[in-house]
Amino acid sequence: MRFFSFLILMALLSALLGCQTQPNSAMIELKDNWTFRQANKGNWMPATVPGTVHTDLMQNGKIPDPYFRMQEEEVQWVDKADWEYSCRFTIEEDFLKFEAITLECLGLDTYADVYLNGQLLILADNFFVAYEKEVKPLLKVGQNHLRIFFHSPITVGLQALSKHKYGLPATNDQSERGGLGDKKVSVFLRKPGYHFGWDWGPRLVTSGIYRPIRLMGWNKARLTDVYFQQDSLNDEKAKLTARCEVESLVEHEGLIEIFQGDTLLGMQEVAMLKGKNEFHIPLEIYAPIRWWTHDLGKPHLYKLTARLSYQRKPINELSRKIGLRTIKIVQTPDENKKGSSFYFELNGRPVFAKGANYIPNDMFIPRVSDERYQNLIQSTVDANMNMLRIWGGGFYENDIFYDLCNEQGVLVWQDFMFACSMYPGDPEFLRNVEEEAVYNVKRLRNHPCLAIWCGNNEIDVAWSQYNEFMGWGWKQLYTMAQRREIWQTYDTIFHKLLPTIVGAHHPGMFYWPSSPYNVPGRHANSHTPNGDIHYWGVWHSEHPFSAYYDNIGRFMSEYGFQSFPEFKTVKTYALPEDWNIESPVMAAHQRSGIGNLRIRSYMQQNYRVPANFEHFLYVGQLLQAEGIKMAIEAHRASMPYCMGSLYWQINDVWPVASWSGMDYYQRWKAMHYFIKKAFEPTITAALVRDGKLRLSVISDELGERAGELRLRLIDFNGETLWKKDTSIQMPQNTALHALELPLTEICDSNTAKKTVLLVDLYSQDHHISHSPVYLASAKVLELPTAPAIEKQVLPSEEGFLIRLRASQLAKNVFLDFGDEVDGFFSDNYFDLLPGELVEVVFKPKQKGVSLTAEGLKILSLGEAQ
Known part of the structure; x- marks a missing residue:
């Protein structure tokens, strides 16, 4: 009994000390009693660690929320100031009995001097690495003091720019917004590029302690x-x-x-x-x-x-x-020697990569909860994706991201943290890059989800060293001597340093110098028969959506189209007087300068543009969804020539109009629902162009199967006007061009405005897929303007079961329970066919809510236009 009491006493003492013990060692996390202030100025205020200066200032009421309206402009002063953080903590005598005690700073952002009991220990200069120092001689029984002085990253960057003598390209650095004119300092700092702005994000250059600080005794x-x-x-x-x-x-x-x-x-x-x-x-x-x-x-x-x-x-x-698996990139020359394959082979099986590009979930990293990570990876899996690309302008993600990908079976394309910029090549910068690469390769190499290391995002094509007439116009801004110096640095980092580190510390893992990338000495374009492609003809060059079928590479690692978030999200950052896409607030939450008007332009080509603001947002989401669905179908229909489709982008860092499929609050846009269906294992893809209908059958399954395509043309009241059945041999892990018909065989152009073609795929009487295909543009469809929809909302084990039925077509049905109730619909933005019963599950985020059919809002395209 005495021994048992002793164990309880020891456990209580350990808890009081904040220690997590294991044999021969103990850990104390320094997460309490933190304060901060502007350096040598003002009063000390409570701070949260992990955290950032901006979030601490918001919690203390010193700055407004920069995500609301245009308040981002009011906080640009924060990054010009120095900041200091202070923590007083108690050490018991028993802890000092360890032979060694180390201080571990797992994430400092970014230029930080760390003092323990007045002694300078660490001079941090890289966001992407952890720092560790032996501190036992400096600790004492009783109260100790840890102080961290954060230098303004802007001050450090301006000093580095001055030393370098000339600036370097940094397309997305919003230096003007930060009051720096044309002085783009982000490239001189080993800090996330997106902090300085991007064409989907604000400029909020943070400082702070973004990962835990702890003492380890051993x-x-x-x-x-x-x-x-x-x-x-x-x-x-x-x-x-x-x-x-x-x-x-x-x-x-x-x-x-x-x-x-x-x-x-x-x-x-x-x-x-x-x-x-x-x-x-x-x-x-x-x-x-x-x-x-x-x-x-x-x-x-x-x-x-x-x-x-x-x-x-x-x-x-x-x-x-x-995880035990083999994974490699297969690059086999074509028989005609015009190009080479580029695909992932997992355990000997060719894999069509279905997925998206991923950016950080917030400007302020520490406030991204485990639940948000879980929701994001679950949404990835629920949408039938098998790969995410961690883009090079963010950061090497937290462990939980990779752990979830391991557990859920999602491959990760991992960029090193370089994007859309050129970088300095002085010895100190290269040393810093080497330390960062070694640290992160070693940190991540055990994860079975990791499929590829990629040197950077888009720099090879942006500079285009080997073609004077390609690129983004960067190299022409420099003298020939400067150009040689800039390219030599690029070559050193991405063709020598990084592949050497990957080879030494992650042997066998594939390294790719840049994305997109062609072959040595040549650069990627939209028709490159090697490597990967970023295709932005749709959007930036205003190509029609059908151009996705004409610009297909071996692996489509970027392409995209924008939309606004839904109205519920817009109302979190805009007031009623802002509800116009050309208002200053809506423009501030659109970082692609051409963005809002580009959405309107494409909408005018494909839909009737609603006058109602809420309806405009809804139709904008349909526009994005239809475009990206067409892209995915084009890529999958080109298997095995094309073996990857990663759209830009799955998520957002703040509430904004962007290319995302889920908004900042993780609400699925129409696109994410469409992608879920486009990435199903077996689908049919329809292309209506040049007076013809072309149908492809695409399958990720192994084993060929006999199948049947059943085509039914119905009017919007459900009457069948034409039908055709075709027997096919369903393909194995590839695509089959199954059927091509002139549209005149199905209907005339006037009938096409009033009908929908139902394409159903069967195998041995088992229903495989269902797809409604419209033979005329949505702009000219004569849709029912007020389809009568019967609706029921019933409690269920998962939340609520919604049953819907309509006597007429209701196209792109959008379901919503209003601003007061948030949650997840198992399907949304779908077509409700005449006489069809559709069941949807709604899972509310709030507990104990009572929902009725009267509270369910339904909007369809016929009503919105």
């Missing part, structure tokens, strides 16, 4: 890293090497054991030298279960633990969840 030695390198994999056996890094305080003998649960996989006695050590331990796993993307199998994970022992007593361990 004795003798500790494992600091373990990488489970996969050497070979077949059905019988996986061979691995556990690359264990150990920091030791003294020279001594030890033992490292590797476990899977209670099963010992390998062990090795090691002779440790004082300081850093690395040991390689061979492992074997028999009858391995492979990790797959969620659409091809199960994303099986193994939890492996490395345990370090001293004198046969465990003193430290590290665990990692890994």
Whole structure:
């Protein structure tokens, strides 16, 4: 009984200290008692850590919310000031008994001097790395003081620009908005580029402590890293090497054991030298279960633990969840030698990459909750995507992002953090880049979701070194000597330094210098028969949506079209007097200068433009959805020539008009619902052009199957006017051009305005897919203007079941329960066909809400136009 009481007492003491203990070590996270102020000025105020200066100022009522209306302009002074953070914490005598105590700063943004009890410890200069320092001699029993001085990143950047003698291209750096004129300093700082503005985001240049700070106490030695390198994999056996890094305080003998649960996989006695050590331990796993993307199998994970022992007593361990899989990029020359394939092969199977580009979820990273990450990855999976590209203007994501992709079976295309800019090449900058790359490659290499390392976003094509008449006009702004210097730096970073680091620390992983990229010595364009392509003819060059069928590469890693968020979201940042797309507030929440009028221009070509603002937002979402749906169908219909379709972009950093499929509040736009259907395993894709209807059948499934296409032309009251059935052989993991008909065989041009063609695919009487196809533009459709829709709203286990039926066509039905109730619809913006019963599930975010049919708002295209 005394022993039991002793254990309880020790547990209580540990909790009071804020320590999480394991054998031979303890951790104290410094998350409480933080204050901050403008450096050497004003009163100290409460601060939240992790956090940012901007969010702390907002919480203390010192600045307005920069996301509301045009209040971003009122906070541009924040990045010109220096800031300091202070934390006083108590250390108990027992903690000081550890032989070593290290201070770990996992995320400092960005130029920070760290002082402990008055002693300068760290001079941080890179957002993307963690910092660690031995601090035991500086700690004392009782109260201690940690102070961090954050230098203005703008001041640091201006000094670096002055030293460099001339500026460098940084297309998206909104220096004018920040009061800097043409002085674009972002490229001189190792800090997220999007903080300085982008064509979908504000300019909010942050400072602060964005990841935890902690003290680690330990004795003798500790494992600091373990990488489970996969050497070979077949059905019988996986061979691995556990690359264990150990920091030791003294020279001594030890033992490292590797476990899977209670099963010992390998062990090795090691002779440790004082300081850093690395040991390689061979492992074997028999009858391995492979990790797959969620659409091809199960994303099986193994939890492996490395345990370090001293004198046969465990003193430290590290665990990692890994997946066993082979993944590579296949680049096989065509038979005609005009180009080469570019596709991901997972466990020997060619994979059509279905997904999106991903940007940070907020300008203020620490306020992105685990729930928001979970919702985003779940939305990725729910929309039948198997890949996300982490774009190079943000940051190397938090661990939870990769953990969720591992668990949910989503591949990750990982850019290094360079985008749409050229960079300095002085020795200090290159040293910083090397340190950053090594740190992040080692941090992320155990994740089975990681499929590729890419050097940068769009810089190769922007500069276009090998073609004087290509590029974004950058190189022509510089003297020939400057051009040589700028390109030499580019070549050093992206063709030498980064691939060397990937090869050394993540052996076997594919490295790609830039996105898009062609072959050495040539640059990508919209018809490149190699590598990947960013196609922006639709939007920037005002090509029609049908041009997606004419501009197809081996892997479409960027393309996109904008829309506004739904009205509920617009009302979070705009007042009624702002509800016009040309108002200053709506313009401020549109960072593509051509954006709002470009949406209107495309809408005029494809729809009747509503006068009502709310209806305009709704039709704008349909415009975006139809365009990107056509792009995805064009790419998938070109399998196996094209083997990837990653649209721009899945998410937003603030409430804004942008290319996103989900808005800042993670509300699915029409596009995300359309993408879910366009990325289903087997679909039909219809192209109506040049007086013809072309139907393709596209399948990700293995094994050919007999199938049948059933075509029915109905009017908007449900009467069948024409039908045709066609037997086909459904393809295996590719596309089949199944049918081509002149439109005159189906109906005349006048009838096309009043009808819809229903395309249904069957296999052995099993219904595979259903798609409504319109043979005339939405602009000329004679839609019912007030279709009578019967509606029921019933409580269900998942939330509420909505049942809908209409006697006439209701095109693009949008469901909403109003501003007071938020939640998720299992389907939305769909076509409700005459006589069809449709059931939709609604999951409210609020608990205990009572919903009725009377509270359900329904809008359809016929009403909006």
